[in-house]
Amino acid sequence: MTSLPPLNDALDAARADAELFDFLRIPSVSADSRRKGDMLRAAEFLQSKLASLGFTARVDRTAGHPVVYAERVASPERPTVLIYGHYDVQPEAPEGEWLSDPFEPTVRDGRIYARGATDDKGQAYAHVQGVELLLGQGDLPVNVKFLLEGEEEVGSPNLETYLRERAEELACDVIVISDGSRFARDVPTVTYGLRGLSYIEVHVQGANRDLHSGSYGGAAPNPINALAQIIARLKDEQGRITIPGFYDSIAELTEQERAMWAQLPHSDQEFAASIGVSALPGEAGYSTLERLWARPTLDVNGIWGGYQGEGSKTVIAAKAGAKISMRLVPGQDPARITKLAQDYITSLAPQGVSVKVIDHHGGQPIAMDLDSPYIAAADRALQRVYGKKAAFGRTGGSIPIVASFRAILGAPVLLVDLGLNEDAPHSPNESFALEDYHNGILTSAYLLQELGADETSQSG
Amino acid sequence: MTSLPPLNDALDAARADAELFDFLRIPSVSADSRRKGDMLRAAEFLQSKLASLGFTARVDRTAGHPVVYAERVASPERPTVLIYGHYDVQPEAPEGEWLSDPFEPTVRDGRIYARGATDDKGQAYAHVQGVELLLGQGDLPVNVKFLLEGEEEVGSPNLETYLRERAEELACDVIVISDGSRFARDVPTVTYGLRGLSYIEVHVQGANRDLHSGSYGGAAPNPINALAQIIARLKDEQGRITIPGFYDSIAELTEQERAMWAQLPHSDQEFAASIGVSALPGEAGYSTLERLWARPTLDVNGIWGGYQGEGSKTVIAAKAGAKISMRLVPGQDPARITKLAQDYITSLAPQGVSVKVIDHHGGQPIAMDLDSPYIAAADRALQRVYGKKAAFGRTGGSIPIVASFRAILGAPVLLVDLGLNEDAPHSPNESFALEDYHNGILTSAYLLQELGADETSQSG
Structure with a gap:
């Protein structure tokens, strides 16, 4: 176990919530050309916030919506972590189905309801807050670069060019992305593979x-x-x-992976019921999760x-x-x-x-080595937040930007999902649990600490 | 061979042509509601012509376009032949592709170009002229009933009701229909089966x-x-x-049929080339015509x-x-x-x-018994016109009205096709060879003679 101190008490949740709400109030719908001004406002909101935290922060033009880029170098000797997120959101339609204004964040039953609450403003901003939390304790344990784009919801048409043009500036040891859902409420999750x-x-x-x-x-x-x-x-x-x-030449699943996935809280019956079918046909000899993630x-x-x-x-x-x-x-x-x-x-x-x-x-399939020190660091960070070991899963989909990061920057990608499927990203009444937001801030801070800890403590 | 005298010399082709041209000038497009008046005019044209030939002739209302019904009883002892045809035509569109006015019959290279020339005004009117030709020689050898509808090109929606309501009046020994294409130019054809x-x-x-x-x-x-x-x-x-x-319980092809079809002028290679394919796949063990007509x-x-x-x-x-x-x-x-x-x-x-x-x-499949005396009569009639034995083929398609006739009137249906595929029914520049029209008139007259001849002469 790590010897790093807990940060829970240092988190000013009320202030963190208020800032996120301001961010959510900007209707940064990338698909809506009438909201070009709002897109720029959202980018400037992030730039100004990151600048206030001592980052060199820019709003970079692209052929489409701008990219916010910021970096703060702690020491050339320390590892560099690039945090990717996106400040654009899905259109709010169908507007009539929202119980509250999609661009006026409203808390009900411990959840923030707003377009972008979980996808991805809430999850991206948790990292901004995580960095701020650490800065309250002293300097950052790693060099941090933020790359926050404005076109994820329209297919990131200009990101690859951006990455290629700035590959040197964006150089890093590991990329951290929080833009998805944990396996289940009580299951902190690291996603280490994509098909x-x-x-x-x-x-x-x-x-x-x-x-x-x-x-x-x-x-x-x-x-x-x-x-x-x-x-x-x-x-x-x-x-x-x-x-x-x-x-x-397919990389077969290891016994370790099969055993790990067999312990995840998954029910074939519930999965089948959730899509209204009587059976889950597929390749013989593999469990449903194995077929979804690794076949x-x-x-x-x-x-x-x-x-x-x-x-x-x-x-x-x-x-x-x-x-x-x-x-x-x-x-x-x-x-x-x-x-x-x-x-x-x-x-x-x-x-x-x-x-x-x-x-x-x-699109290239991707899997991170389960023995990687980054995976171990993420596991330790999540244990400090949730008090339990993380689940290591993969996902059946392909995330093109991950393959682009991998291919262009050559660094491994850590997918640390902070949301839940029930957050209903892309749907009316999208939400993000306040608890998940706060845990996300802690996860970000602990992860940066763990990534910055020297090898001795990493293997401790 | 028959001892009935030839009628070639009695045919006044110029007059027969002129009358058909008048009929073709009426734009009786059943699908075009603006031509309701033309439809009625075409029906009245037929009624008046048949009345002039001594038929009791009516224009019967239906829920759609009218039916022309006419009958002339020679003697209750003689067989009764019901001739079916239709006076409605396909729309002329695309009009720009016609080389001459679709409703102004024009002769080029021995062909009448006009909408309806072959389908079915020309073929139906050949029977009217065939009857007239016979009447020039004396009384008709059989009782003749004409049923000429105005909705064939829109699916005959009211014909079945008409047949059911008048089944008694329409009673007959055999039904003759000429509304299709011969197997080839030099092949007089009787179609005795439909899928x-x-x-x-x-x-x-x-x-x-x-x-x-x-x-x-x-x-x-x-x-x-x-x-x-x-x-x-x-x-x-x-x-x-x-x-x-x-x-x-499929009726297998007889050796006689297989041998007969094997002699028809058919080339797999040409058939494949005509539709632009390299092979004609299908059930093993059967020739192409067998697969098309009888499988x-x-x-x-x-x-x-x-x-x-x-x-x-x-x-x-x-x-x-x-x-x-x-x-x-x-x-x-x-x-x-x-x-x-x-x-x-x-x-x-x-x-x-x-x-x-x-x-x-x-739809019910239909095949007439090849040993039927009606088939033999048609064969003799076609031999008198063309100087060669008829081909007996089937067709791969289904003709719903044939099944209706068969089911409601209980009489066999003789399909004596007078046209050719190259007439291009339903297409721009539809035509009918003058020779085919004249041979059609003779075919009709000879067929009625043969059908009226007593059994001795029929088997002679």
Whole structure:
């Protein structure tokens, strides 16, 4: 255990709440062009706050909304931590479903209700407050850089360019992001892996025009039947993907991970009930969490062809198509998987049709080494806040910015989620528990302390 | 061979052409409500012509466009032939693609260009002229009833009611319809079979809402993958449909039919080239014509689910659907096949999804006995016109009015097609060869003669 002192008593919660409320009052909706001024106000709010904490803080222009960048160097010998967050929020629509003004934070039952409360103003501002808390105790234990963007909710179109142009300035040992949900209320969580993605589109062409199914049925190739046949052949009876080479060099789960996940409070029955299904089909031999977090998938995301209107039309369509995504896991390279899928799908073309496979985009899978000292530091920080060991999970999705950070800055990314699914990010009545906000501030402060502690204390 | 005298010399082609042109000048587009008056004019044109030939002729109101009904009884002892045709035509759109006014018949290269030239004004009026030709020689050899409707191009919505209400008046021994295309230019054709139809729609439901494919992929059921799997299982590697009981009690092709069809001028290569495909896949063990005319099919006519827009969206759809039609052949009952398909498809539902199968509509398959005296009479009539034996083929499509005639009037239907595919019915520059029109008039006259000849001469 660590010997660092607790900071609970030092936290001025009322002041921290009041500041966050001011931040939440700025309707920084990145998707709404009429709110360009509000976006700038939110950026300046952060810049001014960070400057007041002794950071060199700037509002950097981009081709879209600005990036707030701030840094405070404690000592060139200390590790450097880059904290990423975003100050833009989702649109408030449908406005009629809010019980209180989305841009006038309101506390009910211990929760702050406001657009952006959890995603991501609340979680990002917890780090600003965490830094302030530490500064109240003396200097910072690490060098801290803040990168707070304004375009996360519109797909971060300018972030990668920003990172490339300033890679040197942004250099760091570890990146910390808090922009998600803990596994469950009582489960402090570190997310150490993300799946990657290979997204393709399949086009099947039959005749040179739509044909009458009476006059041609029985002789003309049917591209919809052909497409269905191709899709059906992409998985076997065990739910395993049949693309040759697909599973080669996948990093198998360790016994440690399987045991760890088996202990998480997860119920297949509740999970199935939450989406209204009677079963959770998937690859044989893996638990649901294992399938969601550490096994690759192949899902058709869209399909079309022929007549989709009311009633009946006896047509044999000239063409059909489908969008297919594969979630990838460490060991799989998106470009290689896309190529394997293209080759295999093309080879499955039934007689009489031609098949074309388009490469949409891909994303690298990521997993941090569970033995990494950063993981251990996060675990210790969360133990100090919650009094229990953290859960180490992964997530089934892909977070493109994480892959960008990893690829461009070359530093590992620590995902320390402070929110909960019940916060309803992106939905009306988004909220953030005051307790989670306060614990988030402590988590941030303790994490920076732990990351700054020397190796001896880290392994203590 | 028959001993009936040839009528070629008696045909006044110029007068027959002029009359048809007058008929074609009336823009009787049933789908165009502004042409209600023209519809009535076309009906009255026919009524007046048939009355002039000594028929009792009426224009009967229906809930839609009127039916022209006319009859001329030669003798209660003679057979009664009901000739069906339609005086309504397809809309002329796209008008700009016509080389001459669609409602001003124009002769170019021996062809009459006009909307309705072949479908069906020209073919129907050939029968009116055939009757007139016979009347020039004396009385009619059979009792003749004309039923000429005005709603064929809009699906004959009121014909079945009309048939039911007047079944007694319409009673006949055989029904003759000329509303289609011969197999080829030099192949006089009798069509003696039509496929039936069972049309269903399959709905597959997964989760209660669209899900993120990252967060849920690997555990949530995917209704599109499930639907593809179901569709793929409906046929085996040999192209045979796998629905249990599907092929039970199908009337197999006779050796006579197979031999007859094998001699028709058909080229797989040309057929494939005409629709731009490299192969004509289908049930193993049958030729293309056999598969088109005498074997059942299962074609997906439409499919949908998930994201169909530009680019990529990582969604697991809540539901997916497909429209599926099965062409049926004699021996298969549409209601029974629909039930078998519903049961089987439902049984194929993969884990986690629910499957519903909706019955759209069905149609009875029909085949006339090749040994029927009516078939023999048609063969003799066509030999007299063309100097060669007729081809006996079937058609892959379903003609709902034929099933209605068969079911309500209980009489066999002789399909004696006078046109050609190159007439381009329903398209701009629809035409009808003058030669085909004149041969059609002779065919009609000879057919009525042959149908009226006594059994001795029929088998002579």
